[in-house]
Amino acid sequence: xxxxxxxxxxxxxxxxxxxxxxxxxxxxxxxxxxxxxxxxxxxxxxxxxxxxxxxxxxxxxxxxxxxxxxxxxxxxxxxxxxxxxxxxxxxxxxxxxxxx
Numbered sequence: 001x002x003x004x005x006x007x008x009x010x011x012x013x014x015x016x017x018x019x020x021x022x023x024x025x026x027x028x029x030x031x032x033x034x035x036x037x038x039x040x041x042x043x044x045x046x047x048x049x050x051x052x053x054x055x056x057x058x059x060x061x062x063x064x065x066x067x068x069x070x071x072x073x074x075x076x077x078x079x080x081x082x083x084x085x086x087x088x089x090x091x092x093x094x095x096x097x098x099x100x
Contacts, residue, residue, distance in 0.1 A: 007097060013070065032068040039067070039074055055093040056080035060094075065100065076100040 007013070013029060026032065032047055033039040047053065051062040063080045081095040 020084050029070065033067050033074060035065075035067055035076075039069065051079040051081040052093045052095040055083045055095070056090055059083050059085075059090045 015092060021074050026047070032042040034042055034046070042050075048057065049064075050066045054062040054064075061080070061082050063078075063079060063088050065076060066079050067076050069075075076099070078098045079095055081093045083090040084092040084094055
């Protein structure tokens with residue numbers, strides 16, 4: 001995983017160098033939540049449809065809104081993700097986020 005400093009700010013991630021090393025972004029750092037007033041954690045089948053993961057599984061461009069919670073704060077993000085290919089295989093995704 002690599003993220004720009006502006007991505008760290010947009011996602012509410014720790015900005016200290018190495019703060020995320022060895023941590024799973026979706027497991028340890030941010031929580032994906034729904035759009036209800038309760039802000040309930042997304043179910044695994046819903047998580048698979050967030051743009052960065054959808055681009056990985058389908059091999060195509062993905063765009064959508066997602067809501068995250070980090071450090072007690074909740075944000076809505078517009079996410080555009082494109083699959084990264086090496087030799088015809090999808091190995092990752094590049095995602096651009098914008099706070100809504």
